[in-house]
Amino acid sequence: MKEYYKIGEISKIYGIGRDSLMYYEELGILKPFRDKNGYRMYKISDIWILNLIKELRSLNFPMKKIKEYLDDRNIENTNKILNEEIILIDKKMEEFAEHKKNILKRLEVINEANTNLKLDEIETVYIGKRKALKLNADIKKDEEFDFLIQKLQKEYENRFNILGKNNIGATFCLDKVKQDIYNEYKSVFCFLEEDEEIYNIIVDEGYYITLTYKGTYKNNRYHLKDMFNYIEEKGYKLLKDPIEIYKIDIHETGDVDEFITEIQMPVSIE
Incomplete structure (x- = not known):
């Protein structure tokens, strides 16, 4: 040798x-x-x-x-360094367990979004207060939405995920909707868990007119019109800009026909 x-x-x-x-x-x-x-x-x-x-x-x-x-x-330092590694491994195992829990929850969300759906049905529901992260901006393209969501993630230290989450959405610009422009938005947002401590807005509790539809976003114009007619027929009053929540979108599937979107309109029913 x-x-x-x-x-x-x-x-x-x-x-x-x-x-x-x-x-x-x-x-x-x-x-x-x-x-x-x-x-x-x-x-x-x-x-x-x-x-x-x-x-x-x-x-x-x-x-x-x-x-x-x-x-x-020396033996003392060898024992010390190996014990330190055990502590790090235990911490990593806790992180992996939490990560697995998060992924299982997201899989559950995706599966729930595809089962027991009431599609194209207008409903009046009461929704409690919701914590959210929100970023105001004029949005005219899908690419701008993704860019702003990434910006929101970075600003708040990746406090939410995108894949398999059904709480990310955008706020319609009501003035544009009244002009028959349905692809321009004024903000992006992500609803958070109730125990989340970091947020920048609380969405008011109250009654909402809701509708869930499947397929391309271009169909939102027809659903919005139906919802406005429903509000008028019921004698309700629209309180704020409608919002659109992406239950299943391009992040989960490349097939537009599999997209699932929910529209919510805050209303006064008195």
Whole structure:
């Protein structure tokens, strides 16, 4: 067995890039010498360091922590560093469990949105107060909606997901609707859980005229007209701009016929 190995040989044996080996050298963890041709040469007696680095990196230890450990190795520090990793693993397991719970809930939402639907039926329902994150903006294209939702996510540190959520929507511009313009909106929003502490608006509780439809958004003009006629027939009064909630949209399916949207109109029924 050779006593010395070139950087290329070490890189191949350990599956470690040359840049990483040079970075370890920069940190002072590895100290290769130069042969007469200027090549970096690694002593076989130093190979144990790479074994240890590779194992600790597989446990997600940062290089700074690894260097500190290599500089001061003893049984006490070995026990300490491994116990620290157990704590990190436990924390990760809790995060994964919460993530799994969230995904299962989102799957449930998608399945519920596709079952027991009352499509194209106008109903009067009472809805309690709802916390939400809202971003005002003039929206004329679907791409603008997605951009603004991303902006809202970033502004509030990704406090909500998009895939498999049935609480994201947009607010119609009523003045535009009255002009038979049905694809312009004035804000985007995301309804939140009741126990959420960070929000920027509370949507008032009260009576809403609701209708759920399936298919392209272009059909909203017909449903809105039907809902306005219903409000007039009932003698109700529209209180604010209608909203549109995307139960199933482009994020869950590329088939427009599978889109599910709910329109809600806040009204006074007295």
